[in-house]
Amino acid sequence: EVQLVESGGGLIQPGGSLRLSCAASGFTVRNNYMSWVRQAPGKGLEWVSIFYSGGATYYADSVKGRFTISRDNSKNTLYLQMNSLRAEDTAVYYCARGRSVGSCCQFYSWGQGTVVTVSS
Amino acid sequence: DIQMTQSPSTLSASVGDRVTITCRASQSISTWLAWYQQKPGKAPKLLIYETSSLESGVPSRFSGSGSGTEFTLTISSLQPDDFATYYCQQYDSYWTFGQGTRVEIK
Numbered sequence: 001e002v003q004l005v006e007s008g009g010g011l012i013q014p015g016g017s018l019r020l021s022c023a024a025s026g027f028t029v030r031n032n033y034m035s036w037v038r039q040a041p042g043k044g045l046e047w048v049s050i051f052y053s054g055g056a057t058y059y060a061d062s063v064k065g066r067f068t069i070s071r072d073n074s075k076n077t078l079y080l081q082m083n084s085l086r087a088e089d090t091a092v093y094y095c096a097r098g099r100s101v102g103s104c105c106q107f108y109s110w111g112q113g114t115v116v117t118v119s120s
Numbered sequence: 121d122i123q124m125t126q127s128p129s130t131l132s133a134s135v136g137d138r139v140t141i142t143c144r145a146s147q148s149i150s151t152w153l154a155w156y157q158q159k160p161g162k163a164p165k166l167l168i169y170e171t172s173s174l175e176s177g178v179p180s181r182f183s184g185s186g187s188g189t190e191f192t193l194t195i196s197s198l199q200p201d202d203f204a205t206y207y208c209q210q211y212d213s214y215w216t217f218g219q220g221t222r223v224e225i226k
Contacts, residue, residue, distance in 0.1 A: 110163035
């Protein structure tokens with residue numbers, strides 16, 4: 001069974017750092033397109049970052065230079081290192097598995113999300 | 121950046137109604153559009169990809185159409201389980217979601 005389990009969220013002060021983890025089971029992270037999508041309280045979905053199976057990474061302008069996506073193939077886990085956090089980064093962060101059919105990607109498997117709250 | 125605009129923001133409907141949600145892209149995205157359903161406190165669920173392809177396990181009352189800049193999601197006969205928020209997402213250039221359409225009970 002395919003499963004994505006996020007962890008690492010919490011309450012952090014502005015300017016602080018946090019690392020989110022997404023442990024995958026039932027498939028191999030390195031062979032898939034893996035992404036982070038966030039949702040601020042009461043708001044819509046916002047794409048954050050993606051890690052292509054081939055190794056390329058992309059970021060939304062709102063997090064570029066502050067967030068870093070990575071993966072540990074031995075642990076079959078995706079990460080999101082978040083630095084210089086701001087109040088506007090407060091959100092539920094979802095890990096999602098992407099599928100490329102002609103173009104990358106639609107997101108067809110999602111974790112349950114982990115909550116990040118940036119506040120003093 | 122490609123912007124996605126959904127309408128309406130909220131839709132009130134009854135069980136059995138035919139429901140249509142529109143999604144407009146700020147520039148052509150060919151047919152690289154997906155639709156998701158999200159219920160409160162839950163992760164989004166993929167319903168449709170590449171404008172009109174139904175994801176496995178999704179009921180056939182859901183359908184999608186369009187191309188270029190205008191797209192629609194149609195629910196042919198609204199069921200109690202369908203009251204939720206729906207998002208479109210383009211994947212032609214990077215990835216952008218619409219702001220969502222909440223389908224509520226009339």
